[in-house]
Amino acid sequence: MAHISRRSVLQGMGAGLGALAAAGPLFNANKAFAAREKELNILCWEGYNSAQVLDPFRSKTGATVKAESLTNDPTMINRLRAGEVNTWDLINVNNPWARKVMLPEKLIKPLPKAEFEPFFETMLPMFKPPYKWAMSENGSELIGMAQRFGPYSYVVNTDKVSRKTAEDTGWDLFNDPALAGKYGILESDDWNVFNIFIIAGIDPFKTHTPDELAKFEETAKRVFKGAKLIGDIASMNQALISGEIDLHMTGGTYSVSPARADGYPNLRGITPLKGPLPGGKGGIAWIEITSTVNNPNLSPLALDFLKYVQAPDVAHTVAFAEGTFNPVSQMGNKACFDLFTKDELDAIQWDSLQEEMDRSAEYDIVPDYDKALDLMNAAKRLRG
Amino acid sequence: MADLAIAHPERQAAAESPAQLRQDRLLSVGARCALPVALLLGIGFLAPLVAILGYAFATPRSFDVFSSFTLANFATLFDPANTVWLSFFWSCGLALFTVAILAVVAYPIAYGLNMVFGRWSALISVLFVFPLFVSENVRLYGWVLFYIRNGVLDGSLKWLGLPGGPEVLYTPGITLFGMVYTYLPFMLFPMTLGLALVPRDLVDAARDLGAGRLFIWREIELPLAMPGILIGMLLTFVLAIGATAEAKILGGQSIIVISHDIEIAFTYSQNWPLGSALAVVVTFFIGALTLFALSKLDLDRMLGKR
Numbered sequence: 001m002a003h004i005s006r007r008s009v010l011q012g013m014g015a016g017l018g019a020l021a022a023a024g025p026l027f028n029a030n031k032a033f034a035a036r037e038k039e040l041n042i043l044c045w046e047g048y049n050s051a052q053v054l055d056p057f058r059s060k061t062g063a064t065v066k067a068e069s070l071t072n073d074p075t076m077i078n079r080l081r082a083g084e085v086n087t088w089d090l091i092n093v094n095n096p097w098a099r100k101v102m103l104p105e106k107l108i109k110p111l112p113k114a115e116f117e118p119f120f121e122t123m124l125p126m127f128k129p130p131y132k133w134a135m136s137e138n139g140s141e142l143i144g145m146a147q148r149f150g151p152y153s154y155v156v157n158t159d160k161v162s163r164k165t166a167e168d169t170g171w172d173l174f175n176d177p178a179l180a181g182k183y184g185i186l187e188s189d190d191w192n193v194f195n196i197f198i199i200a201g202i203d204p205f206k207t208h209t210p211d212e213l214a215k216f217e218e219t220a221k222r223v224f225k226g227a228k229l230i231g232d233i234a235s236m237n238q239a240l241i242s243g244e245i246d247l248h249m250t251g252g253t254y255s256v257s258p259a260r261a262d263g264y265p266n267l268r269g270i271t272p273l274k275g276p277l278p279g280g281k282g283g284i285a286w287i288e289i290t291s292t293v294n295n296p297n298l299s300p301l302a303l304d305f306l307k308y309v310q311a312p313d314v315a316h317t318v319a320f321a322e323g324t325f326n327p328v329s330q331m332g333n334k335a336c337f338d339l340f341t342k343d344e345l346d347a348i349q350w351d352s353l354q355e356e357m358d359r360s361a362e363y364d365i366v367p368d369y370d371k372a373l374d375l376m377n378a379a380k381r382l383r384g
Numbered sequence: 385m386a387d388l389a390i391a392h393p394e395r396q397a398a399a400e401s402p403a404q405l406r407q408d409r410l411l412s413v414g415a416r417c418a419l420p421v422a423l424l425l426g427i428g429f430l431a432p433l434v435a436i437l438g439y440a441f442a443t444p445r446s447f448d449v450f451s452s453f454t455l456a457n458f459a460t461l462f463d464p465a466n467t468v469w470l471s472f473f474w475s476c477g478l479a480l481f482t483v484a485i486l487a488v489v490a491y492p493i494a495y496g497l498n499m500v501f502g503r504w505s506a507l508i509s510v511l512f513v514f515p516l517f518v519s520e521n522v523r524l525y526g527w528v529l530f531y532i533r534n535g536v537l538d539g540s541l542k543w544l545g546l547p548g549g550p551e552v553l554y555t556p557g558i559t560l561f562g563m564v565y566t567y568l569p570f571m572l573f574p575m576t577l578g579l580a581l582v583p584r585d586l587v588d589a590a591r592d593l594g595a596g597r598l599f600i601w602r603e604i605e606l607p608l609a610m611p612g613i614l615i616g617m618l619l620t621f622v623l624a625i626g627a628t629a630e631a632k633i634l635g636g637q638s639i640i641v642i643s644h645d646i647e648i649a650f651t652y653s654q655n656w657p658l659g660s661a662l663a664v665v666v667t668f669f670i671g672a673l674t675l676f677a678l679s680k681l682d683l684d685r686m687l688g689k690r
Contacts, residue, residue: 074654082447187637189652229554229636235528242532244553370445373653377645381470384556384639 036089040301042067043076043084044092045288047148047321048309057308063301072190073097080107085294089302092290094363095133098144099289101365103136108291109298110141111306117142119310124332126357133289133362144289145306147318148326150348151271151356152191152363153283155251157240159266166247170272170282171199174249180226184236184248191250193372194284196220199249201276205364208372216372220379223249230380233258233324240267252356253348254286257325261347269349271356283360287329312336320344327353439660446657457661468645468662474556474631475642479624482563483617486571489564490616494575498582509576512569524562524633528553531634554636562630567623571616578612579605614681622670642666 040063042048049067058065070076073093080091085107093102102108120129127134127146134144154173156166160182166173173179185192197204200219202212228245229235237259239245252269259267275282290309292302309318315330316339327348330336340350349356366372411419435449443452444460461468493512497505515523530536531553538549552558582605590600606613628643637644642662649659 072652075651078447078654184636187632189648229638231632231636234525235633235636238528238532242534244533370653370655377640377648377653378467380637381467381640381645383637384470384474 036297036299037301038063040065040090040299040305041088042090042092042305043079043088043293044069044090044290045071045148046323047318047326048092048290050321050323052317053309053314053321056314057305060308061301061304065301065305072188074190077102077107080293081105086296088293089295089299090290090305091293092288095146095287095289096362096364097289098291099133099135099137102291103141103143106294108143109294110136110143111145111292111303113142115303116145116306119145119307122333123329127329127332133287144291145310146287146289146329147309147315148328149285149287149357150253150326151269151283151285151353151360152250152252152254153195153269153271153360154247154249155236155240155256155267155269156247157243157245157266158268160246163268163270166270167273170275171195173247174199174223174226177226179246181228182246183227184239184245185224185227185230186236186248186250186255187230187232188250189373189376190369191284193366193369193376195249196223196376197366197372198275198277198282198284199223203276203278204366205277205361207367213368213371213375217375217379220376221382224376224379224383227383237264237267240264253353254324254326257347257349258323260349261325261343265346269356271352271359273359277361279361281359281361283356284363285357285360286363312339316340319348436660436663439657440664442657442660444657445653445655457657458665460658461661461665468642471640471642471645472666474639475625475627478556478560478563478627478631478641479621481560482567482624483571483621485560485564486568486620487613487617490568490571490575491613493572494579497572497576498579509573512572516569520566520629521633523566524629527562527565527634531558553634554638556635556639559631559635559639562634563624563627566627566630567620570623571620574612574616574619575609576612578609578616581612582608611681614677618674618677622674625666625670 038061042065044067046069047053049069054065054067057063076091076093077097080088080102091102091108098108103110117129120127120131120134123131123146130139131146134142134146136143154166154171156163156173158166161173169176174183194204196219197208197216200212200215202208202215208216224230227249229239231239233251233255236245236248236251236255240248241259241264252271256267256269272282274280277284290306292298292306308314310330312330312333312335315328315333315336319326319328319331319340325344325347327350328336331340345351410416438449440457441453441455442448442450442457443454444456446452460466497509501508528535531549532538533551534542535549542548552561586604586608587600590604595603626643628641628647631637631639631641631644643666646659646662646666649655649662653659
């Protein structure tokens with residue numbers, strides 16, 4: 001060691017750097033200039049990142065497909081805003097973000113309309129082209145593809161609260177002092193903001209007056225104080241099955257379908273008959289839109305993947321990918337619908353799906369979400 | 385790093401040639417060889433901290449890191465109307481209780497591992513380490529299944545014709561239980577090492593001279609084992625103040641802990657600057673507390689090296 005001179009160290013470092021430069025492609029150092037024919041990166045809600053969906057595509061194309069799943073839209077969009085447009089090829093978020101936020105901010109780019117619009121023709125009737133959430137605000141561009149969707153209000157154990165009572169009473173269930181300590185709240189804070197507004201009798205998707213925000217705050221404090229637990233989907237289903245709670249706020253097909261598929265059909269997502277949303281609606285439904293990211297070096301596989309998931313068998317796999325089970329727009333295609341067994345249809349509450357969607361307003365952006373969320377977070381801290 | 389840069393004063397005094405003087409001022413060969421790695425590790429360690437610090441002074445709800453400067457995030461945190469202090473209070477309180485309970489629970493086990501269990505000590509140590517191989521969340525969900533209504537405890541008691549288990553889930557108490565359970569090994573092993581430092585001869589000599597058990601414990605065992613005990617306490621406190629999973633999974637968010645507040649700021653709120661400011665405040669608090677504790681704790685003296 002004592003014979004090591006500064007020169008030999010520098011020579012060694014030089015050799016090391018040379019080796020690193022030679023190995024550049026392995027480290028993706030010059031990724032920005034590399035062709036991306038064999039690479040696809042997807043930012044999505046869970047399900048699209050499952051091996052069941054991705055592996056057949058990987059073997060068909062021989063590509064390296066990476067998918068990262070997150071469980072809220074703002075985080076995904078902010079990842080793009082923070083500069084990750086250069087990383088991702090596809091982004092899969094709830095309906096309003098593509099049209100109202102991501103396209104105006106140039107985070108996504110339109111799809112070739114002639115190539116993709118015909119797929120909407122075979123989807124369920126509500127998706128008939130031009131489908132609002134798949135189009136730009138001016139209606140000229142197709143900006144994404146629709147697939148999974150579902151009503152999302154609250155879930156009850158129908159052995160404890162009947163479906164009829166739950167639908168008739170609506171959100172007032174959570175105003176009932178007799179039910180305090182018997183309900184849970186799903187940890188899905190953007191949806192909880194919507195639902196606290198609705199419980200307070202206020203339409204969430206508008207700018208609110210100080211009085212409305214004061215009512216929101218009072219409602220948030222009361223509803224969170226009365227909750228037995230706040231937790232994830234697994235915790236909610238477990239607490240419903242064990243009898244710890246009788247119902248939980250924020251939930252629907254997406255959250256309860258795994259428990260229903262596991263043999264608990266008494267647990268059911270409920271869409272109330274009435275509420276303070278426009279048209280007297282009481283529920284909210286989500287529709288996922290998958291768009292191509294405005295990546296300067298977009299992988300050509302992005303469009304191939306969007307076509308791949310339209311195929312009846314793949315759409316069925318997407319509907320029943322690991323985690324949660326959901327209806328898909330491709331069920332309008334008989335070839336796809338026929339792949340669903342009776343038990344699968346029961347798990348996703350196919351019997352009431354259409355009427356629940358009709359009773360639901362579509363997920364939208366709350367203009368003063370930040371203010372409401374701060375009030376709700378403060379209300380949560382007062383639980384202890 | 386400091387000792388890398390220091391030349392050897394005694395040799396410097398005796399230096400005879402300017403060449404040797406020059407060489408002495410340079411880093412040692414080993415230090416020079418280690419420099420690239422040290423730099424890389426330094427950057428890897430510092431970069432995220434610098435980013436967090438930068439975000440803490442950025443415009444609220446923006447991504448203008450290093451391009452904006454404001455104290456607004458700190459003003460929000462220290463606003464008397466902000467209830468974030470409640471989360472801080474819960475985290476500190478739970479961490480203190482965890483440390484106190486673990487000190488009492490782990491001491492007899494550590495004593496047993498050193499003095500009583502003999503050849504079984506190794507096996508028993510492995511049993512305490514083994515749960516660490518399983519993800520913390522999985523273990524906590526396991527406890528939920530144990531305590532949940534009609535779960536392992538409640539169901540078994542009912543099967544035996546008894547009234548059933550207590551309703552303990554989704555309370556701050558069960559959160560504390562989860563933390564004590566999770567951090568037990570982090571208190572136990574430093575404590576065991578601390579107790580291993582107590583020379584048996586000293587205890588025997590004290591006993592021969594007529595000291596009672598309590599006297600020996602207070603005057604000999606405890607002071608000599610103190611480095612291990614204090615390191616265990618410090619380690620457990622620092623880990624416990626950042627704990628989130630116990631309050632979420634077992635506690636059902638019956639209380640919101642400070643690390644959960646930071647998480648909310650970075651996810652649903654998308655207010656990275658506020659989350660960063662909160663992280664900076666918590667880091668400084670823990671850092672100051674640790675430095676204070678370490679200043680009171682002279683390891684060299686305790687270990688008898690001076």
